[in-house]
Amino acid sequence: MxxxxxxxxxxxxxxxxxxxxxxxxxxxxxxxxxxxxxxxxxxxxxxxxxxxxxxxxxxxxxxxxxxxxxxxxxxxPNAHRTSSELILKTPVIQKQLDLLMEYLPERQLVRIIESCLNAIWQALRAGEEQRGESAAVPDDSADCATEPTRQTNERVIRRRTLKY
CATH class of the missing domain: 1.10.260.40 (lambda repressor-like DNA-binding domains)
Incomplete structure (x- = not known):
């Protein structure tokens, strides 16, 4: 190739x-x-x-x-931006995050986001496997509960919180 x-x-x-x-x-x-x-x-x-x-x-x-x-x-993809951040920029998800940020502590919000991202990646992979395609999911999606991803998610939330 x-x-x-x-x-x-x-x-x-x-x-x-x-x-x-x-x-x-x-x-x-x-x-x-x-x-x-x-x-x-x-x-x-x-x-x-x-x-x-x-x-x-x-x-x-x-x-x-x-x-x-x-x-x-x-x-x-930029070195500083992960696929998780691209998903977090989805308008529907942003609106939900805005609501959640008003009522939940930051740590709890990070756990919810990790669970959601993990479910999204699993659904994407399952769909790819059903069609017999290779996964089109970026490399950093392998395990959304890893410490580097947790740190990235926390940075994204902090940046979003600072905007308000």
Whole structure:
């Protein structure tokens, strides 16, 4: 596999992971096409997620905006940002975290987040295994209860708390 092909697969895996983390089906392609005026259908999105088609820059920006992530996160994950942080940025999850932060101590909130992330990764992996696909879940998702991940989650919560 050439370097270019490997990078396309990695970008595709990140696209798929973000889409699935938000619980969105492949048919969102039509919504994205209509909203942003890009050439995109389910088949093309699927090929991009499998790393079989390049992602045009305009489409990349449309996908990033739709998923509410930084386009750079889809191209190359930042060293300081984990897949857990990408999931925590999901609008629905952010709203729930905002509510929980008002009523729960930080440690209890971290435990809840760890449990939720672990359940999400298990569901993603189970879905991949049922379809016979290789897991598109990023490497840092192997065990959401590890100490480094706990520290990362605590940093994310502290940053979010400091914003208020």
């Amino acid at each position: 050439q370097l270019h092909e490997k990078q396309l697969k990695e970008i595709g895996q990140r696209l798929r992971a973000v889409r699935k983390a938000r619980g969105l089906p492949m048919r969102i392609a039509a919504t994205i096409r209509e909203r942003y005026g890009v050439k995109l259908d389910q088949s093309y999105l699927s090929r991009m997620e499998r790393g079989e088609s390049e992602v045009p820059l305009r489409t990349l920006f449309a996908l990033a905006d739709f998923f509410e992530v930084d386009p750079c996160d889809l191209l190359r």
